[in-house]
Amino acid sequence: MEIAPLIHSRTFYCDFSQNFAVRPNDLNVQWAMNKILPAMRDVDILNGVRCMFATDGKLCIAGVACNFRYFVENYLSADERAEAANYLHDERGREVKIFLGYAFKGSGVPDVSDSKLWQMFKQNLAPKWNNQTVETVTAPYESCKTKSVGGKKSPVATINGIALYETDGRDDKSLFDSFLAERKNFCSNVDAIKIAESGEFDVIAATRTVINRLQQAEAQKKTQPSATRQEQPNQTSRQPFQGNRTQSPRPNSKSEEKSSLLIPIVAAAAVIAVIIYLIAS
Numbered sequence: 001m002e003i004a005p006l007i008h009s010r011t012f013y014c015d016f017s018q019n020f021a022v023r024p025n026d027l028n029v030q031w032a033m034n035k036i037l038p039a040m041r042d043v044d045i046l047n048g049v050r051c052m053f054a055t056d057g058k059l060c061i062a063g064v065a066c067n068f069r070y071f072v073e074n075y076l077s078a079d080e081r082a083e084a085a086n087y088l089h090d091e092r093g094r095e096v097k098i099f100l101g102y103a104f105k106g107s108g109v110p111d112v113s114d115s116k117l118w119q120m121f122k123q124n125l126a127p128k129w130n131n132q133t134v135e136t137v138t139a140p141y142e143s144c145k146t147k148s149v150g151g152k153k154s155p156v157a158t159i160n161g162i163a164l165y166e167t168d169g170r171d172d173k174s175l176f177d178s179f180l181a182e183r184k185n186f187c188s189n190v191d192a193i194k195i196a197e198s199g200e201f202d203v204i205a206a207t208r209t210v211i212n213r214l215q216q217a218e219a220q221k222k223t224q225p226s227a228t229r230q231e232q233p234n235q236t237s238r239q240p241f242q243g244n245r246t247q248s249p250r251p252n253s254k255s256e257e258k259s260s261l262l263i264p265i266v267a268a269a270a271v272i273a274v275i276i277y278l279i280a281s
Helices: 029-039 068-075 078-087 114-124 173-182 208-244 254-280
Strands: 002-009 050-055 060-067 097-105 157-159 162-166 186-190 203-206
Touching: 002 029, 002 114, 029 050, 029 060, 029 097, 050 173, 060 068, 060 173, 068 078, 068 097, 068 114, 078 114, 097 114, 157 208, 162 208, 173 186, 173 203, 203 208
Parallel strands: 162 203, 186 203
Antiparallel strands: 002 097, 050 060, 050 186, 060 097, 157 162
16 A cells, blocks of 8 residues: 655645645646545535545545644644644635645555644645745655454435435544445535535535435425426417417308309309400400
8 A cells, every 4th residue: 555645735825736735746636626626615614624535446535624723623632733833824814724635556445644644744745834936745655554444334315326424523534434445435524515516426424404405406306307297288288279370260151151152253254254255346
């Protein structure tokens, strides 16, 4: 098993790089961004962190999306918190939002602790923190131990092929490990419907509110086809009437029929009269 740091974050002076702040050189950048950006949605107001895993069939990415202060205060030791204190804000005093993770190759589940994630930040991004130009650090792979994971519970629902679990309100790390082992794209702590509807994940752990909204939307879809079928007979019954309006009117009475017969008789009599006149002259 080999892993390399993968970090998407602003620094003290510079905004987010569309090429990542830290990454391995063989990363498919656009694919990785498509997975990471939904996971980072509104993390500045998120209660907890979002664990995310994704694979393109060749390379896997995994990590946490969060407010960096929350990660530091809740997952690091006292000494590590003291070290990280200088990286919680940018030059305007805004709290730093971050995806802090890694790319990896090989089978199994990487044994990456929260302290290891901090070391990746400290070694790769911290030295560039005060640079005033956007820069991407290319990080090498290194060997990593693997770990075993336990079983998982059944989903509360499956909608449009997405397995839904109810989030525990923190980070759902046991689910994260389970679906990383199965190589299924996963995002936890989903509290926004747009993340669920992004189509980027096979499995999500979401709030009860998000699950309810997805179930309601699915129920409405199932009722729409029957409603359409009920409307179709009415549309068909109206069509003959609409077609009749474009047709020429037909005779409505016997007098109209007689009038139509007199016209050729009168015309024939006129022709005969002309012929007799010509002979007589």
